[in-house]
Amino acid sequence: MTSPDYAAERWWRAGRIVRFGFVQYRADNPPRIVLAAIWPRLIFQTVFWVLLGFVAAGDEGARFAYVGAVATVLTLGGLAGMSDVPVDDKYAGTYSRLLVGLTPPTLVFFGRGVAQLAMSVVEMLVAFVAAGLLSGQWRTMLELVPLLPMYLVIALTMSAMGLATASFCVGKRAEVAIYNAAMYLVILCSGAFIPRGTLPVLDVIGSVLPATHGLLAVRSALADEPWLAELSLEAAVGAGWLVLAFYLFTAQTARSRRTGSDSFS
Amino acid sequence: MTDQGRRVLRGAEVMLVCARLQMAEIRTAWIIIGVTIFQPIVFLLVALLPSADRSAEAGTRVAVGVALSVSWSATAWGSASVLRRERAMGTLARALAGLVDARLIVLGKGLGASLLSTVWALATLAVTLVALRQPVSLANPGWLLLGFAVLLASGSAVGLLIGSVFVLTRYGPQVTAFLTFPVILLGGMLIPPEILPTPLTWVSALISLRWLQEYLITSAAGSPNLAALGYAVVLTVGYAAAGIGLFGGIVDRSRREGTLDLT
Numbered sequence: 434m435t436s437p438d439y440a441a442e443r444w445w446r447a448g449r450i451v452r453f454g455f456v457q458y459r460a461d462n463p464p465r466i467v468l469a470a471i472w473p474r475l476i477f478q479t480v481f482w483v484l485l486g487f488v489a490a491g492d493e494g495a496r497f498a499y500v501g502a503v504a505t506v507l508t509l510g511g512l513a514g515m516s517d518v519p520v521d522d523k524y525a526g527t528y529s530r531l532l533v534g535l536t537p538p539t540l541v542f543f544g545r546g547v548a549q550l551a552m553s554v555v556e557m558l559v560a561f562v563a564a565g566l567l568s569g570q571w572r573t574m575l576e577l578v579p580l581l582p583m584y585l586v587i588a589l590t591m592s593a594m595g596l597a598t599a600s601f602c603v604g605k606r607a608e609v610a611i612y613n614a615a616m617y618l619v620i621l622c623s624g625a626f627i628p629r630g631t632l633p634v635l636d637v638i639g640s641v642l643p644a645t646h647g648l649l650a651v652r653s654a655l656a657d658e659p660w661l662a663e664l665s666l667e668a669a670v671g672a673g674w675l676v677l678a679f680y681l682f683t684a685q686t687a688r689s690r691r692t693g694s695d696s697f698s
Numbered sequence: 699m700t701d702q703g704r705r706v707l708r709g710a711e712v713m714l715v716c717a718r719l720q721m722a723e724i725r726t727a728w729i730i731i732g733v734t735i736f737q738p739i740v741f742l743l744v745a746l747l748p749s750a751d752r753s754a755e756a757g758t759r760v761a762v763g764v765a766l767s768v769s770w771s772a773t774a775w776g777s778a779s780v781l782r783r784e785r786a787m788g789t790l791a792r793a794l795a796g797l798v799d800a801r802l803i804v805l806g807k808g809l810g811a812s813l814l815s816t817v818w819a820l821a822t823l824a825v826t827l828v829a830l831r832q833p834v835s836l837a838n839p840g841w842l843l844l845g846f847a848v849l850l851a852s853g854s855a856v857g858l859l860i861g862s863v864f865v866l867t868r869y870g871p872q873v874t875a876f877l878t879f880p881v882i883l884l885g886g887m888l889i890p891p892e893i894l895p896t897p898l899t900w901v902s903a904l905i906s907l908r909w910l911q912e913y914l915i916t917s918a919a920g921s922p923n924l925a926a927l928g929y930a931v932v933l934t935v936g937y938a939a940a941g942i943g944l945f946g947g948i949v950d951r952s953r954r955e956g957t958l959d960l961t
Contacts, residue, residue, distance in 0.1 A: 631747045
């Protein structure tokens with residue numbers, strides 16, 4: 434039985450974990466680095482994709498690429514940033530402490546991931562506006578404003594996949610390759626830049642990746658077509674990744690406790 | 699042999715040893731897979747598949763553009779990892795304050811990083827082009843090799859400039875990530891400089907990759923644009939001179955103020 438005090442303490446602890454995620458993000462990425470390096474990089478990256486779309490397929494290509502590029506901005510915080518959440522413990526040597534803590538490591542990682550999710554949304558909004566203006570896509574940008582909640586769903590699914598891929602980084606020193614692979618898979622297979630139906634194998638892989646169905650929903654909404662089914666599929670994909678992430682982290686924790694091994698060493 | 703001759707030989711030896719060391723180092727670093735395998739495949743597919751023009755000419759233009767973009771990313775990340783290991787192992791101060799000029803170390807390591815990653819990226823591109831059955835033209839292999847040799851020299855010279863940043867700040871990875879896309883965007887490799895606003899074409903003209911792109915495409919078509927190669931060489935010499943000056947200055951300052959390994 435849980436007493437009210439115990440429940441309150443759990444909430445307090447959850448709050449501290451989430452807050453810690455933000456503090457850690459700030460320590461890793463102080464404001465001057467965010468303003469001088471991270472945001473400009475994302476803006477340039479988005480403009481690059483839009484111009485590449487223009488070179489490949491003219492004005493229509495540029496518009497298509499802008500709609501997709503905004504979603505791929507989320508891969509930085511949602512996939513790469515999220516992978517750093519457990520990896521930080523690897524480098525700080527603190528995983529063994531998480532194992533003996535009151536809050537299960539899985540929940541600690543989920544809680545600390547909130548900061549990465551929030552920052553990925555902020556980054557997306559910055560690139561959305563700045564790159565929209567710089568690349569001359571301001572009309573598309575205005576059309577997309579009412580559809581931003583759809584991008585929010587994509588942000589959630591991206592972070593869910595990020596948590597699942599992060600769990601693969603545990604026990605290996607391959608986190609950079611793992612999250613890079615995940616980022617490029619999303620860029621390539623989600624239909625952000627290559628229209629569906631161009632290369633069937635990409636569509637098959639894309640169907641279980643974040644952003645694929647969400648972007649189909651956004652494009653349908655832009656064309657005044659029904660979008661709810663695709664958006665629901667996007668949410669379902671996200672839920673799938675979240676369950677996988679939960680299972681993988683929990684299984685790893687149990688194995689570490691059972692074998693006495695520290696998966697992070 | 700004169701003292702001068704011995705010094706030059708010694709310098710070349712240091713650079714070679716450092717190049718080999720760096721190649722061994724990046725073979726174990728996973729980022730190289732991201733940059734030389736994932737990135738070329740993705741760039742090539744995204745640039746080619748939505749396009750209606752799949753001629754050998756378009757294929758060559760995109761393939762050269764992707765090769766140069768990837769080479770640039772690899773140079774940026776490679777130079778980033780040049781001093782990262784020194785910082786991680788606590789040997790940065792020793793490398794920068796040793797008997798051998800630290801610039802030879804960084805130049806040699808930059809050369810190793812550029813060489814290995816360019817070869818890997820070209821191999822990835824070749825396999826992907828074959829898989830896509832995309833024709834390309836390769837009229838002048840000798841001229842193309844010359845272009846890639848200048849590319850490697852350019853990469854090492856820029857590596858020295860980027861290496862300076864890593865002595866100054868611990869946020870090197872973020873700074874490198876920031877540098878990657880503007881150069882790919884403005885370097886005229888995948889985006890023709892003509893579609894950029896006029897002031898930006900000036901920036902584009904200062905990037906050696908823009909001229910190498912022109913030289914390599916014209917070489918592949920059979921009539922190399924040697925003036926473009928000349929511009930690329932001049933810019934490379936400029937980068938090297940700036941890098942030598944800047945890196946030397948920054949290292950001197952760090953040594954004078956005793957801030958090596960502390961930033």
